[in-house]
Amino acid sequence: MNYALLLLQMTITLFLGGSAVSLILGGKKHASLVIFSLSAAASLCAIAFASNQFLSDGPTRFSFKEIFPLVGFDVLVDNTCAFFIFLIGVISLAVSVYSIGYAKKYGKISSFGFLFNFFIVSMILVTVSNNVFSFLIFWELMSLTSFFLVIYEHESQNNRKAAINYLVMTHFGTAFIATAFLLSFVQTGSFSFDSFRQLGSNSIFKDAIFVFALIGFGTKAGMMPFHTWLPQAHPAAPSNVSALMSAVMLKIAIYGMMRFLFDFNNISSPDNAWWGLLMIAFGAVSSVFGILYAVVEKDIKRGLAFSSIENVGLIFMGLGLTVVFASYDLRALSAFALMATMYHVINHAIFKSLLFMGAGSVQFATHTKDMEKLGGLIKKMPWTALLFLIGCLAISGLPPFNGFVSEWMLLQSFLLTSQVPDTLLQISIAIASLAFALTIGISVATFVRLFGISFLSKPRSELAAHIREVPRSMLAGKSIVAALAIILGIMPFVGINLVSISFGLSGVQANPFAPLVSDTHDPIYASISMPTVLILLGCVSVGAFGFVRAIGGKTQKITSSTWDCGFGSLSERMQYTASSVSYPLRIIFRFLFRPTLQIQKELEHSSSNYEKRSVALTQSTEDIFEQKLYRSIISASIAFFGKIRLVQTGKVNAYVLYVMLILVVLLIYVRLQ
């Protein structure tokens, strides 16, 4: 009995069933419960399908001739594929549970449920595709369904603009991916991925394919400078969709990149080292600039979107290091760097979906995502606050949460570059590691600010003052990923084993206490054992509590007002705001943000400058990539098309003239022949 086929069919059928049911039931009272339970069940099937693949011996193949009669739909499921399907399954399970409550925000959800299910199933089908056509078709399906989901709240002008931008950029990426595939096709004469795996070693072609694939998949992943769609599309989309897009869809782009890098290529010569270096450079730019834009952002979801760019940057740096090590044939180090990268892929999926769902809960309760209007949510929404805090700690890379483990491994991979036998490369990577460290430092600041301003202190507006905790299903969805963030932080061997099995690495650990070492030849070089760290933390806290109690005895806590320097009546308007907290960083990196400050004064009397009736203050920052790079490209192309207009007048007589001219030219040409 072939379980794999059955489970795959069940997954697809359940998702499609969810789509169908939502079209039928859309407006009914308990529609969201039915629809999203179906997608949760489908996600469980996807997890089962992936686990089944991990347990089986080799890759599984199916062929569905009947779906695409011309080219067929070849399915190849290897462990790499199963890894990403597992990830999709876990995240979409959590998001589906969350959506049961969240979808109540929208009355009629027929089209939403339809698109939501279709979006997830198309991502799964992209990963299992084994030929160019089905890959591109499902890739396009994934892009289009996500486009419609981004534009779902189409009442707002901004959302429509964001969605159109996304549509353009995603097709820009697809064009590059298609070109990469076509170049491979030119080499092999077949559209099957199997033939790409035996691709010859024509290096110029391979380099070209690599660059096209990097730009194509990089655009989808949000790599700078092709990221402009991301900080617009993620905030525009409903929060459960942003969670899926950021946590999973970006990873599908990483999956595509992995296929090109490690499956269709066999990197083992120093000639390929520049591939790695290029990816490290792109990664460094994305991570530093991404997090710097996140730290000044006032819109919670936009801040999270910029932080996704940052994390994609970290992942690209990790992939780059893997390639550099592989090209110098340092197999063990390459495996370690790959493990670090893939661990970060899992982690980012987990904490970013958690944070987006948290931001969605905030929006659900307060109807705003502007940090300047929030504050004090921790008292009204204690569980959301706790779960959001876990997400913030994890993404800041602090022990004992999962972000720390993968960032530790990535930092160690940077240190291991001392074994690469090329001084120039060593020094450049050492300098790139500065970008990595700066990113980590600023991400702590970003998430302290994000949590501190939105959840702590006093409410900054009426919106945040009268609110209630979100429905239980939303909390349940977030708890699933929050639990995973903790488990992967204190028991890294779970993640290590998952990654090792998925990518065929030799790092399977049986003992949870065994230290995680970076260099297996030199175990005392660096090692950590997170369970031991946790036990130490536990012992110390018991000891500290006992000691302080013994010395100080039992004391009381008296609640009083915050110290106000004796002036009295501290109001919530005197608190630090989101903009003031990030002010020092904004000033230091002002070349990036070009902060503008506009003060409009309305005077009481025109004679005196000092008595003001009202003062309006507008502060804004801008994305220099968008301003400098894209604006100039757009204005250049508008100018170019303006020139074309001289010929393309739109008058029928002119076109008749062109036809006649061409005819005359052709006649003369034939005559001369």
Add this chain to the structure above:
Amino acid sequence: MTLDLISVAIGIIQTLVLVVLAPLLTGIMRKTKARTQKRIGSSILQPYYDMIKLMKKDEVVSESSSWIFRASPWINFVSVVAAACFVPVMIFYSPFGLAGDLLVVIGLFGLGRFFTLLAGLDVASSFGGLGSSREMMVSALIEPALFITVFALSLTLGGTNLSTMVESATHSTVLAPSIIFAAISLFIIILAETGRLPFDNPATHLELTMMHEATILEYSGKGLALVEWSQSIKQIVLFGLFVNLFVPFGISTAESFAILGIGLMFFVAKTAFLSIFIAFIETKVAKWRLFRVPDLISMAVASSIIGVIFFYLK
């Protein structure tokens, strides 16, 4: 380095030494400052008296704060003490060394700082926000300097595992240039991390100059005692790392009582000397303007980068 009873005992003793001696170092620094300013100053044991007194007092908690404010001193203290477990003091290794390296120590400090910064934002006063905002800036910018210093050190000393690092520091006889540059950088980082002049003035309550003090302004009683204590433990851990990595002279290499005692004496003497030196520097410099601080940090970054390049080019 097996995890037998003796080595675990040594590890616990080392941690306790750090925890117990930490306020003394603060006392020494205050005394030095007083003396260089021609004051008599309070006894070097004053920080202990203060702490015991504070622990017996009731706490006043702001009504606009949440559980984060109340939990923060505890989390901070626990993470800093846990970080102290990984640091070799009088013998060249720590039995917990395999469980956590230098990056774990940095990570645990980061955990403590995360909650301190949140507590600053939690009390809804401008002081807390001001302190958090500035401390956030310095800690974000210090991170690359710190990592590249770790990079330079790990290249020269063979790893980020603190036991390995201190051990190879004790065995090396030649002073490598990369180590010298890393030492310059680490010194600047220590000034920034422990909130010393020219970054921050630990002895002020003026809003224009304070950073750390503003963040913890609302604390009182037990909470304040814990905050002060964790700050001084963090200080002694960083000083200890500095002296053991760059001047490992006198550290014990065998597990006998006499040699361990000598090692402890050397450790106390070296850290005391370092703290007197830093306190002396503090009386000689003024606090820098906030936006000049990045210049000093970039000097630290540049210094360690030079250290790394020296190592690779040798």
